[in-house]
Amino acid sequence: MFFRGRFLNTFSLFIIPLLCSMSGCSTLKGSKPILPIKKYEKMIVGRFDADYVGTTNCLAACHAHDRLRKYFDASTMGAQLKKESGLPLVDCESCHGPGSLAIKGLTRKLVEENxxxxxxxxxxYKTLIDLKALPAPAQSLICLKCHTANATFNLHNWNASIHAVNGVSCFDCHTVHKSPDLKVRPIDTGRLCFRCHQTTQVEFSLPSHHPLNEGRVFCTDCHDPHGGSSAMLLRKKSIKATCVQCHPEKRGPFVFEHADVxxxxxxxxxxHGSVNNNLxxxxxxxxxxxxxxxHRINSPAGGGKASAAIGSAFYSKCTDCHSGIHGTDTPSYSGQGRFTQ
Ligand code: HEC
Ligand code: HEC
Ligand code: HEC
Ligand code: HEC
Ligand code: HEC
Ligand code: HEC
Ligand code: HEC
Ligand code: HEC
Ligand code: HEC
Known part of the structure; x- marks a missing residue:
């Protein structure tokens, strides 16, 4: 946050007036990045003397990164290298920063002789961006310079999300070089999220739980880790809306509602989970x-009007009789909504 704040201040103090005086403010209304991306990166690197050389030059002298490059070329991001895609070009230097200093004097011949x-x-590599050492918001900024554009997966809500605010970065969940497949599979989200959410992990192993460990329900069914307009990172606008996606019979409206409960x-x-049945x-x-x-039921067989008559039983499982507890369209025998059928 500090990082961004400072950047924006510098930006509004000096650069906006400068741009306005040079070109007229109309150019600011376009959807282009505020600064050329190259400038952003140089700011992050702090090396104004380095230049972009392109992936081919970057990797010309060595084979150490062959596997990594193969993965990357086969990934969705790598595929953007095709100019006709019209999407932002993504190559090694998009994230690692300009590479001219890193490969200075490095030739295939030298590598072979050594x-x-x-x-x-x-x-x-010390002249490249030290990605791991950047503060979390700066790490995310590397990804967000592209991933806030409408051409990509929509992450407009990220900066206000509880994850961003608490210092979680894209790198915590996305490993760019793990494989050509950049997608996070739903089945992997449990393990991914449990790393930081151990209480939730415990909840999912309680006797009554949503079948997450069984692979039938996933964190991302209910939550969007990138933030949104709902509390608790919920995908839907309310808890009820979240639940009735999969339990539609509880949606209502019913003739007899359980008040607004x-x-x-x-x-x-x-x-997530509970020691009690039915969560x-x-x-x-x-x-x-x-x-x-x-209340007690006055006839031993039950079913009479609820009363406190002596000699009747006090039942401990209310839903044995009040089975329509989520709301019902059928009145009870007295013609009211007691959820007894
Ligand atoms: C979308 C951003 C992105 C792009 C594009 C990218 N990288 Fe990376 N790279 C990263 C991140 C993030 C890390 C640090 C991962 C971590 O936290 O360990 C990394 C780490 C590395 C590492 C260190 C690996 C390790 O195991 O520590 C090497 C080497 C590397 N990248 C090379 C490349 C090469 C070569 C390319 C181009 C083919 C490339 N990267 C493209 C984001 C990127
Ligand atoms: C230079 C621009 C650029 C940068 C920087 C960038 N991306 Fe991307 N990324 C793209 C484009 C373009 C796509 C493909 C379009 C899409 O799927 O939205 C993409 C796709 C993805 C995908 C989806 C892959 C799929 O198969 O659907 C993931 C995940 C992703 N990027 C993560 C990251 C992460 C994490 C970072 C930061 C380490 C990052 N990106 C940095 C441009 C970029
Ligand atoms: C807390 C973990 C977490 C963080 C932090 C996170 N993501 Fe994701 N991201 C996920 C998960 C899980 C998915 C899969 C979503 C789904 O299945 O709906 C995903 C999906 C994506 C996708 C779409 C590709 C796909 O799999 O459908 C992109 C692009 C992406 N994330 C980029 C980013 C960027 C950029 C950041 C940082 C600003 C970021 N993510 C931060 C967990 C995370
Ligand atoms: C069936 C939907 C659903 C699934 C699946 C789910 N959650 Fe939740 N989660 C919720 C709801 C609803 C809340 C809000 C509870 C409240 O407001 O009392 C919540 C709250 C949370 C909270 C904050 C409150 C707390 O309990 O600490 C965390 C953290 C959380 N979930 C993490 C996860 C993780 C991690 C996973 C996957 C391992 C997951 N959730 C799977 C619905 C779900
Ligand atoms: C790198 C650590 C990390 C990972 C990985 C992570 N989270 Fe979080 N998450 C946090 C932190 C920190 C908070 C802030 C609140 C707290 O301390 O619990 C948080 C908060 C939340 C909340 C509570 C939101 C609120 O409003 O209280 C939910 C829900 C949540 N995370 C879901 C997820 C899901 C789903 C995943 C996996 C896709 C995930 N998290 C992965 C660190 C992480
Ligand atoms: C992605 C789909 C999905 C969502 C969303 C969902 N559930 Fe479930 N729910 C399930 C599945 C699957 C089961 C297991 C049913 C079974 O085993 O027959 C289940 C079971 C239950 C059970 C019975 C648990 C038991 O111990 O037998 C309750 C209660 C429940 N869900 C309540 C909720 C509530 C409350 C929400 C909202 C926070 C919710 N569900 C959201 C899929 C979902
Ligand atoms: C007034 C308390 C109460 C509220 C509010 C409530 N439930 Fe329940 N729910 C119960 C009870 C009690 C049971 C167990 C019923 C039984 O013992 O037969 C149950 C059982 C369930 C079950 C599993 C058994 C079945 O009937 O399918 C699901 C699923 C469920 N509730 C979903 C929901 C959803 C979704 C909501 C919100 C729209 C919700 N509940 C609100 C009390 C409630
Ligand atoms: C043996 C069946 C049975 C059990 C068990 C039972 N009830 Fe009832 N309850 C009834 C009947 C029958 C009525 C009256 C229905 C009518 O008026 O149509 C009733 C009425 C009510 C009413 C309406 C107010 C009133 O007194 O008229 C409430 C509230 C209520 N029950 C709550 C509970 C609670 C809480 C429990 C669990 C401690 C419970 N019931 C257990 C059968 C039962
Ligand atoms: C969070 C509070 C809350 C909980 C928990 C709750 N109820 Fe209710 N219930 C209400 C409210 C409020 C009403 C509406 C009262 C009214 O209209 O007089 C209501 C109405 C009822 C009625 C109809 C009463 C009437 O006068 O029409 C019955 C029966 C009932 N509840 C049974 C149950 C049972 C059985 C449970 C447990 C499974 C339960 N309730 C749990 C708050 C609750």
């Missing part, structure tokens, strides 16, 4: 007794 002497030659499923359920926040009857006075 190899004969048993010396391993490396490029002067069912509008927030979390009044009675937890989302309930508390066991019956205590769940219900938080809001209701319990």
């Amino acid at each position: 190899a004969k002497k048993g010396i391993k030659t490396t490029c002067d 069912a509008a927030d499923c979390m009044n009675c359920h937890t989302p 309930l926040v508390a066991r019956q009857p205590f769940l219900c007794l938080q809001c209701h006075v319990g």
Whole structure:
């Protein structure tokens, strides 16, 4: 945040007036990056003397990165190298910064001669951006210079997301060089997220849980790790909307609603896991007794009008009779909505 703030200040103080005076402000309205991307990177690198040389020149003298390059060329980002795609060109220097200093004096001949002497030659990688050492917002900025553009996957909400605010960066979840497939598969999200969310991991191993470890439900069904307009990084605009995607019979509206209680499923359920059956926040009857006075049924067979008559049973599982607890269209025997059918 500090990083960005400072950059924007410098920007608004000096560069906007400069641009305006030079070219008229109309150019600012275009969808072009505010500065040429090259300038951004130089700022991050802090090396104004380095230049872009292109992937071919970068890798001309060595084979050490062959596998990595093959992966990258086969990936969606690497495929953008095709000029006719019309998308931003992505190559090694897009993320690692300009490479001229790193390969200065490095020729295939030198590499071969050194190899004969048993010396391993490396490029002067210290002149490239030290990606791992950058603060999280700066790491993300490297990706966001392209991934806020409409041509790419939409990440407009990232900067305001709880992850960004808490110092999580793109690098924490996306490993660019792992394989040609840059996609995060849903099945991998559990392990990915559990690294930092251990409480959630524990919740998913409680006796009643959403079948995440069983591979039937995924973190990303409910959450968008890149942020959005809903609380708790939810994909949908409310908790109820999140739940009824997969449990549509609970959506309603019903003739007899459980007041507005069912509008927030979390009044009675937890989302990940619980020690109680059916993901309930508390066991019956205590769940219900938080809001209701319990009652007895006056005939031993049950079914009579609820009363406190002596000699009748106090039932502990309210939903044995109030089975339509999420709302129902069928009135109870007294003609009211008691959720008994
Ligand atoms: C989309 C951004 C991006 C592009 C494009 C990219 N890299 Fe990387 N690269 C990274 C990141 C991020 C890391 C650091 C990963 C980490 O945290 O370990 C990295 C790490 C590396 C490393 C160190 C590997 C290691 O195991 O520590 C090498 C070498 C490398 N990149 C070479 C390349 C080459 C060669 C290309 C072009 C074919 C390239 N990169 C293109 C983002 C990129
Ligand atoms: C120079 C521009 C540029 C930079 C920098 C960049 N990307 Fe991309 N990225 C693209 C383009 C273009 C695509 C392909 C279009 C798309 O799928 O949205 C893409 C695609 C992706 C995809 C989707 C792959 C798929 O198969 O759907 C992921 C994931 C991704 N980038 C992650 C990153 C990460 C993480 C970083 C930072 C380390 C980064 N990108 C930096 C331009 C860039
Ligand atoms: C907390 C982990 C996390 C962080 C941080 C994160 N991502 Fe993702 N990203 C994911 C997951 C999980 C998916 C798969 C989403 C899905 O299945 O709907 C994804 C998907 C994507 C995609 C689309 C490709 C695809 O798999 O469909 C792009 C592009 C992308 N992320 C870029 C970024 C960039 C750029 C950043 C940093 C600004 C970032 N991500 C930060 C976890 C993360
Ligand atoms: C079935 C939907 C669903 C799935 C799947 C899901 N969540 Fe959640 N998660 C929620 C809802 C709903 C909330 C908000 C709960 C609240 O407001 O009380 C939440 C809250 C959270 C919170 C913040 C509150 C807390 O409990 O600490 C974290 C962190 C979280 N989820 C992480 C994860 C991770 C990590 C995964 C995958 C391993 C995951 N969630 C899978 C629905 C889900
Ligand atoms: C690198 C660590 C890291 C990873 C990986 C990570 N998170 Fe988080 N997440 C955090 C931090 C830090 C917070 C801030 C709140 C906190 O301390 O729990 C957070 C908060 C959240 C919240 C709570 C939002 C709120 O409003 O309270 C949810 C939901 C969440 N993460 C989901 C996910 C999901 C889903 C994944 C996997 C795709 C994931 N996280 C991966 C670090 C991480
Ligand atoms: C992506 C789909 C999906 C979403 C979203 C979802 N669920 Fe589920 N839910 C499931 C699946 C699958 C099961 C397991 C059903 C089975 O085993 O037959 C389940 C089971 C349940 C159970 C029964 C658990 C048990 O122990 O038998 C409850 C209660 C439940 N979900 C409530 C919720 C609530 C509340 C939400 C919103 C936070 C929600 N679900 C969101 C798919 C989903
Ligand atoms: C007033 C408390 C309460 C609220 C609010 C509530 N539930 Fe339930 N839910 C229960 C109880 C109690 C059970 C167990 C029923 C039983 O014992 O037969 C249950 C069971 C379930 C089940 C598993 C059994 C079944 O009927 O399929 C799902 C799924 C479920 N609820 C989803 C939801 C969703 C989605 C919401 C929000 C729209 C929600 N619940 C709101 C109390 C509630
Ligand atoms: C968060 C509080 C809350 C919880 C928990 C809750 N209820 Fe309710 N319930 C209400 C409210 C509020 C009403 C509407 C009261 C009214 O209209 O007089 C209601 C209405 C009812 C009614 C209809 C009463 C009438 O006068 O029409 C029944 C039956 C009922 N609840 C049973 C249950 C059962 C059984 C449980 C446990 C599974 C439960 N409730 C859990 C708040 C709750
Ligand atoms: C043996 C079946 C049975 C059980 C178990 C049961 N109820 Fe009832 N309940 C009824 C019947 C029948 C009515 C009256 C229905 C009518 O008026 O149509 C009723 C009415 C109610 C009412 C409406 C207010 C009133 O007193 O008229 C509430 C609230 C209620 N029950 C809550 C609960 C709670 C909480 C539990 C669990 C502690 C519970 N019930 C267990 C059968 C039962």
